[in-house]
Amino acid sequence: MSAPPPAAPLVRFEAVGKRFGDVVAADGVDLELAEGEFFALLGPSGCGKTTLMRMLAGFERPDAGRILLNGADIAGLPPHRRPSSMMFQTYALFPHLTVEQNVGFGLKQQGWDKARAAARVEAMLALVRLEGLNRRRPHQLSGGQKQRVALARALAVEPRIVLLDEPLAALDRKLREETQLELKAIQRATRVTFMIVTHDQDEAMGVADRMAVMQAGRIAQVGAPREVYERPANRFVAEFIGEANLFPAKDTGDGADFTLVRPERMTIAAEASPGAIPGRVAEVAYFGDRTRYVVKTDAGKPLLVSQAAGQAPLSLQPGDPAFVSWPKNAEVKVPA
């Protein structure tokens, strides 16, 4: 499942830079998005991912570099003339308008014929499964319903690309997981390019075809979720995506500074075996689908070990001796 970089990109960031006073929000960002893909921009808060999205929408101007859409520089285009459509983190629904007026807002502005606009609004409400709520006002909707109205409104204007700013952050966990799947289904059904900005790795990995991890205004890595997880480009990515056990690498001259072993690739046992690292259990946390152990090795290093449910149950308690091992192919070389 490796995703090659797009042949003819829909969107292309070229050496884009942006500062707010002393804060560098974007620093030489190069990025390409293909037509029809679901792209995630992932990073901790303050890494510049929202700024990058707002520059694409036209709400911020880059200080340096260019942003191309279908090969044409969009620097001179104000937001209302860009073929992108944004779904705001707070949803930004118009409180004085009904659900159908919200969804039809952009169509009215673009001068759509009334009957055609009404049909489009109905189709969008059906797409997000909100039929029958046409006359409600935003304050009469639940959080999940507001989120759907916001998505329907963004999609209604037939954008080339939909920008979703932390779309699930305001929802509770259960709803978030459902909505993730739905977002993906809607994206696949409409075949519109989606770009999602999020600080939540599960969210990004759950929906995206490809993702970019941002770190302090720079793109640390771009790739399919599996690539990024299994072959992180640097220590930051290794630790930001998933959980990581990092060991300083022996100087092998291949440029790697660390050896990464993911917790689920490690095996924990109560008895010693050849090559296993001895230690003591420090923490045990049971999650149902897996059990997570923290083992303090005799050398003093804490190791995270995740054991999937269904393996032989262990009755290890904090303080018990334990032995941790992993296959050689679980080791991944990571630069600093």
Place this chain on the structure above:
Amino acid sequence: MWKVLALPYLWLAVFFGLPFLLVAKLSLSHTALAIPPYAPQLDLSRGLSGLAAFVRALSFETYARLGSDRLYLAAYLSSLRFAALATGLLLLIGYPMAYGMSRFGAGARRLLVLAVILPFWTSFLIRIYAWIAILKPAGLLNQALALLHLPPLTLLDSDAGVLIGLVYAYLPFMVLPLYAVLERHDESLVEAALDLGCTRTSAFWRVTLPMSLPGVLAGALLCFIPMVGEFVIPDLLGGSRTLMLGKTLWTEFFANRDWPAASAVAIALLATLALPMALVQRQQARLAGETQA
């Protein structure tokens, strides 16, 4: 709990309810050459028969006179016209002002709000007298115009003077409620409108303005209601021919010593303004409800 509530209600009963009943009673009596200058007088020393005689002597005659005398109707309409005109002007001046204020940073905004309420720190009467000094024939305004070789304006003792005074005095009451709604306005809603194809201008007409209508209504009613009954401004800045209900009321009471007519004018005014006041109430209740939701 009820004790806490009892005090303000007692206060209202004593200082609003009772005087209102007195004025209502006055409006149903007729003038008399006596002290006080009206009849009938309630004589409770004669017991129930006294009360019955008193009630029988009351009549709606004064109201009938109010309806038939053109002067009252003219004053009434003229008051509404002045108040409506001034409200319109206040909106035209106050809305851009409040909108501009709400665009500034938090620190500057605080200073600008302070500037709006600063005039309240001096006496209202003194500020209106100051306008006399500005507007009078050889006043500051005409001196300035003369310096610019422009013809002088006659503003004092005219309807224009009254409008200037009304707009000046009530501007804070228009600006502050407008500012309150515009300041809370969520910028991301404007961005959403821009994103969906609006220009800055159309985003204002389709989002900012409709969302600020509660503030527009609040400001308009807050100004309109007291302006209809305004007395000091038309008295000091208006001419002898400026007709406003407040002035009529004063004339009836103090010059003509026709207490029943003055009371009837006051009651009629109150009855007219009850509707917009009820509107304010409803609006406030709805806003409170929406905020909770």
